[in-house]
Amino acid sequence: MTIQSKARITAIGSYVPDQILSNADLEKMVDTTDEWIIQRTGMRERRIAGPEQFVSDLSIKAVEALIHDYKAAVDDVDLILVATSTADYGFPSVASRVQKHFGIPSCGAMDLGAACAGFTYGLHMANGLISSGLHKKVLVIGGETLSKITDYTDRSSCILFGDGASAMLVEYDVSNPSxxxxxxxxxxxxxxxxxxxxxxxxxxxxxxxxxxxxxxxxxxxxxxxxxxxxxxxxxxxxxxxxxxxxxxxxxxxxxxxxxxxxxxxxxxxxxxxxxxxxxxxxxxxxxxxxxxxxxxxxxxxxxxxxxxxxxxxxxxxxxxxxxxxxxxxxxx
Known part of the structure; x- marks a missing residue:
């Protein structure tokens, strides 16, 4: 679908946990090999969140990276959208935890449940809400701690999943939309x-x-x-x-x-x-x-x-x- 967009992507920031789960590590856990994993998936490593590290923690780190790399301000963000399938809680939302951490006033916050399509859905919504005039500056985050819902006895699935988060700012810009x-x-x-x-x-x-x-x-x-x-x-x-x-x-x-x-x-x-x-x-x-x-x-x-x-x-x-x-x- 084509609309007259009035929204531009202005900044991005990402974060992945320090812990690495390599193919060699997986060889010690299930019946698999580095060669087999690379041949079937192309994967060599995954990043794994710590026991007390959750999607809100990763998302906050991603926003901090965005602020640092682009000298961006988030205190005037008027909506936070977080795409995730592994939220810290049933509720409150991850988005509300991000809002709390940064102390953003007058800011809506909600999580999106569209699994692996969640981030593009979030950007799609941000574009529509800004282009319609309802919002001016939206923070879109995609974050997951899939390691926490992965069965590490299942050799067909445990080789696949990792953890990480990224954030983007989408802002009103009628002259140079994205x-x-x-x-x-x-x-x-x-x-x-x-x-x-x-x-x-x-x-x-x-x-x-x-x-x-x-x-x-x-x-x-x-x-x-x-x-x-x-x-x-x-x-x-x-x-x-x-x-x-x-x-x-x-x-x-x-x-x-x-x-x-x-x-x-x-x-x-x-x-x-x-x-x-x-x-x-x-x-x-x-x-x-x-x-x-x-x-x-x-x-x-x-x-x-x-x-x-x-x-x-x-x-x-x-x-x-x-x-x-x-x-x-x-x-x-």
């Missing part, structure tokens, strides 16, 4: 392929594993993603009347490097134009896309004015893609 077009949707019939059980013990008549851990049918999610994401990217380009050769960067959710390679191959897009965070952070769900953008900035790849497609996809099954023009200044 948002070009969007593509969002849901295939709710696939919800049972990726879930964490809650109050209900069944979904669509199917009994759920209610042990508190994340459960994933990797094969089904993979098939859905490599079919759905390229189609969504093509819709974004069609809406913008752009060719893929006009795109500077593709930033999909960093679920699995092999999945990303398949998606890029279908798009006939070189992997050299793809930004990821999967190799050294693992799958960080709502945090993976902004962590990949942060990597691109630190490596001197992502530049102000670049045309970028961000594409989140995951539990729901749901997806949200954005074609943007990167608005934040280059890191010095």
């Amino acid at each position: 948002f070009i077009t969007s593509d969002i949707g849901t295939a709710g019939e696939g919800g049972q392929h990726l879930y964490r059980a809650g109050l209900s013990a069944s979904m669509d008549g199917v009994a759920l594993n209610n042990n508190g851990f994340l459960v994933q049918n990797g094969r089904e999610v993979y098939k859905w993603a490599v079919r759905s994401v390229p189609a969504g990217v093509e819709r974004l380009l069609h809406q913008a009347k752009m060719g893929i050769d006009e795109l500077n960067w593709f930033v999909p959710h960093s679920a699995n490097l092999r999945m990303i390679e398949s998606i890029s191959d279908r798009l006939q897009l070189p992997m050299e134009q793809t930004l990821t965070s999967v190799e050294y952070c693992g799958n960080t769900s709502a945090a993976s896309i902004p962590l990949a953008l942060q990597n691109g900035l630190r490596e001197g790849k992502l530049k102000q004015g670049d045309k970028v497609i961000l594409y989140g996809f995951g539990g729901g099954l749901t997806y949200a893609g954005l074609l943007i023009q990167w608005g934040a200044p280059d890191l010095i």
Whole structure:
């Protein structure tokens, strides 16, 4: 969908915990090998939150990095949106904990539940709320502590997930907006392929594993993603009347490097134009896309004015893609 955007991304900050979980570490925990993990996922390391470190802690650190790197102010933020599947509490929200820490007055705060598409949904909402005139400055955060809901006896899933957080400022700017077009949707019939059980013990008549851990049918999610994401990217380009050769960067959710390679191959897009965070952070769900953008900035790849497609996809099954023009200044 295309609207006249009045919102620009002005700053970004990220944080990952100090503790590293390497493939060698996983070899000692389950029946796996470094070679097998790299071959199947492209992952080498993940960052793991400490026992008393939660999403609100990671999110606060990410905002502090944003403030430091861009000399940004957050005291005039009028809405905080936090995308997460691993909130500290059922309530209060992570967003309200961030608001408390920074003492931001007259600020709304809420969490978004869109799993791995959460961050792009958050940016989509920020753009809409600012462009409509309801808000002027929105802090969008994607944060996860997936290690706390990972079954480390399950060799098929424990190799995948890590922890981290990123924050972005989105501000009113009618002369230089970041948002070009969007593509969002849901295939709710696939919800049972990726879930964490809650109050209900069944979904669509199917009994759920209610042990508190994340459960994933990797094969089904993979098939859905490599079919759905390229189609969504093509819709974004069609809406913008752009060719893929006009795109500077593709930033999909960093679920699995092999999945990303398949998606890029279908798009006939070189992997050299793809930004990821999967190799050294693992799958960080709502945090993976902004962590990949942060990597691109630190490596001197992502530049102000670049045309970028961000594409989140995951539990729901749901997806949200954005074609943007990167608005934040280059890191010095």
